[in-house]
Amino acid sequence: MTLTGVCMARGLSLEGHVIVCGYGTVGQKVIDVLYEHSVRFVVIELDPKKVEHLKELGYNVIEGDATFSKVLKSAGIDNAKAIAVVMDDDAKNLFTVLAAHDINKHLFIAARANDEFVREKLIEAGADYIVMPQRAASKEIVSELLKTKA
Amino acid sequence: MSQHDELDGSEKTAARVIVIMLICAVLLALFSIAVVALVTHSLYAAGYYTMSALFDVNGENASTFISAVLGSGAYSGAFYIVIMISLLDGLAKAVIVGFLIAVFINLLSSIDIKSTLDVITAKRQKDHVIVCGYSMLAERLCKDMARDNLRFVIIDNDPEKVGTLRDLKYNVIDGDFTQKNVLEGASLKNARAIIFATESDFINLLGIVTAHHMYPDVKIIARARQVANVTKMQRGGAELCLVPEVVAGLELGEHVLKL
Numbered sequence: 001m002t003l004t005g006v007c008m009a010r011g012l013s014l015e016g017h018v019i020v021c022g023y024g025t026v027g028q029k030v031i032d033v034l035y036e037h038s039v040r041f042v043v044i045e046l047d048p049k050k051v052e053h054l055k056e057l058g059y060n061v062i063e064g065d066a067t068f069s070k071v072l073k074s075a076g077i078d079n080a081k082a083i084a085v086v087m088d089d090d091a092k093n094l095f096t097v098l099a100a101h102d103i104n105k106h107l108f109i110a111a112r113a114n115d116e117f118v119r120e121k122l123i124e125a126g127a128d129y130i131v132m133p134q135r136a137a138s139k140e141i142v143s144e145l146l147k148t149k150a
Numbered sequence: 151m152s153q154h155d156e157l158d159g160s161e162k163t164a165a166r167v168i169v170i171m172l173i174c175a176v177l178l179a180l181f182s183i184a185v186v187a188l189v190t191h192s193l194y195a196a197g198y199y200t201m202s203a204l205f206d207v208n209g210e211n212a213s214t215f216i217s218a219v220l221g222s223g224a225y226s227g228a229f230y231i232v233i234m235i236s237l238l239d240g241l242a243k244a245v246i247v248g249f250l251i252a253v254f255i256n257l258l259s260s261i262d263i264k265s266t267l268d269v270i271t272a273k274r275q276k277d278h279v280i281v282c283g284y285s286m287l288a289e290r291l292c293k294d295m296a297r298d299n300l301r302f303v304i305i306d307n308d309p310e311k312v313g314t315l316r317d318l319k320y321n322v323i324d325g326d327f328t329q330k331n332v333l334e335g336a337s338l339k340n341a342r343a344i345i346f347a348t349e350s351d352f353i354n355l356l357g358i359v360t361a362h363h364m365y366p367d368v369k370i371i372a373r374a375r376q377v378a379n380v381t382k383m384q385r386g387g388a389e390l391c392l393v394p395e396v397v398a399g400l401e402l403g404e405h406v407l408k409l
Contacts, residue, residue, distance in 0.1 A: 018406055025377065029399025030406070037407055082406050086399070108409055110402050114286070131402040133394035138290040140397055141345060141371055142298055144390050145279060148342055148369055 014040055014060070015079040021066035021096055022087035023050045026112055026133065030084050031059070042075045067095040069103055082108040085127075090118040094125055101126030164252075171249045178242035185238065200242075265324060268316075269335060272303045272323050276340040279303075282327040282357050283348030284311045287373055287394060291347065292320065303336050328356045330364060343369040346388075351379040355386055362387025 017040040020027050027043070034041045042060040045051050054061040064071035066087070077083065077100060085096045090113060097111050110129040113119045119130050179200055187196035279295060279302040281288050288304065295302050304320055305327040306312055315322040325332035327346075338344060344361050346354040354372050361370055372388040374380050383391040 025393060025395035026399040026402065029396050030403040033400060033403025033407065039407065082409055084402055084406060086402065108406075110406060112398060112402070129402070129405055131398045131405075132290075133398040134287045134290040136397040136401050137287055137373065137392050137394035138294045140392060141291060141390070142294045142300070144371065145295070145300055145343055146298065 014042065014076050016081045017041055017060075017076065017079075019044065019072070019075045019077060019080050019083040021083065021085045021093075023047075023054060024086065024088050026086040026131075027084070030086060042080075044071060044075055067092055067099060069099050072096070072100055072103060077103050077107065080104070080107060082110060085109065085111040086131075087112070088114075090114050094118065094121055097122055097125045097127045164256075168249060168252050168256075171245050171252070175242055175245040175249060178238060178245060182238050182242055268303075268322055271321055272336050275301065275303060275321075275337045277301070277342045278337070278340070280305065280327075280333070280336045280338060280341050280344040282306075282344065282346045283353070284308070284315060285347050285349050285373075288345075288347040291345065300342075305332060305336055328353065328360050330360060333361060333364060338365055338368060341368055343371055346370070346372040348373075349375065351375050351383075355379070355383055358383055358386040358388050 018034055019042050020030050020034070021044045023031070023043055023045040027045075031041065031043065040060075042062060043054055044062045044064060044066040045054065046063070046065055048063060051061055051063040062071060062075050064074070066072060066085070072083075083096075083100050085093045085100070087093050087096070093111050093113065097109055100107060100109055108129070109127045110131065111122045111127040113122055113130050113132050114134070116132075119132065122130055182200045183193070183196045185196075186199050187193050190196060190199075279300055281291060281302055281304045284292075284304055284306045292302065292304065302321070303323060304315055305323045305325055306315070307324060307326050309324065312322050312324045323332065323336055325335070327333060327336075333344075338361060344357075346357045348354055348357075351374050354374070358370055358372055361368065366387065369390075370388045371390045372383045372392075374383055374391055374393050377393055377396060380391045380393065
């Protein structure tokens with residue numbers, strides 16, 4: 001069943017689901033993994049074109065700015081298992097983490113950081129797990145290099 | 151623009167001063183030879199004296215030489231001429247020493263010692279990793295490689311970045327890695343791997359094709375911004391091609407699954 005943002009706002013909420021904020025490259029991959037493993041999720045995206053695309057794919061989607069508590073609530077943050085805050089903008093991610101942590105203290109918050117100094121701020125704001133694209137890629141490359149050495 | 155002009159202007163002035171100093175030095179030396187020749191009636195002795203006094207050959211200087219000449223009784227009432235010649239030679243020496251120092255400093259400043267050393271070090275490397283383009287990814291990568299004791303050399307053509315990297319004591323080559331001679335300079339032939347890490351897929355692809363064409367056996371690792379370009383890079387010769395955001399997304403997704 002496809003739940004749109006309107007439906008969610010009307011109370012057709014999910015439970016134990018994952019909220020994915022931002023449908024960029026990172027968000028797409030997170031969704032791929034969740035979808036493959038049949039984990040229920042809701043996507044929050046600001047770009048109407050992307051929202052339309054997600055709807056066509058049959059995903060649960062909410063059009064809006066994830067930094068707003070209202071939008072997070074409409075995605076069922078109170079009953080969610082985890083939230084993945086993976087927008088391109090570090091500042092927006094920080095705001096969203098703060099908002100999410102304020103609403104649901106027990107929520108597992110995973111966030112994306114581009115800059116090293118933002119990482120600490122995200123943790124202070126309440127994030128439980130941070131992913132950094134450059135760091136993740138570097139880890140892969142170094143392990144490949146060490147394989148070559150052996 | 152104006153700053154550049156100012157620099158050009160000051161360089162021209164410095165060059166003029168150096169030339170004027172050189173001319174003065176030569177004229178003073180000639181004048182010194184002429185005066186001593188008049189006193190001693192020997193052009194050879196005058197030339198020898200002037201040169202040895204100017205360069206302090208065998209401890210010769212104006213007073214010792216004049217004393218020797220005058221002691222032989224060739225000239226009487228020598229006091230005034232000794233002072234004059236001493237002053238003249240002191241002046242000539244000051245001008246020549248100044249000129250030599252200026253030339254030496256100019257020569258030193260024209261040689262980029264660090265850059266030359268880096269090029270020599272890079273050429274001698276073996277089993278090293280070449281990092282092309284100092285991006286955010288490269289920054290992280292260099293830290294990780296240093297931690298794991300992997301030797302590496304960075305190629306970048308941004309002077310500001312090159313300066314920063316030298317301050318960090320990294321081995322850097324200032325150049326364009328899409329040029330074969332630059333890759334040869336980084337000893338690509340003996341490298342364990344080459345990593346193209348710029349923010350531009352096009353430039354990375356150019357580098358991949360160049361490196362693969364030169365030494366097909368060297369492992370090529372590339373970073374892509376667009377997922378669609380991964381296939382192109384692999385076709386160009388990249389063995390491992392990754393989009394950092396994709397790696398991050400998969401990592402995060404896998405972690406959430408464990409909850």
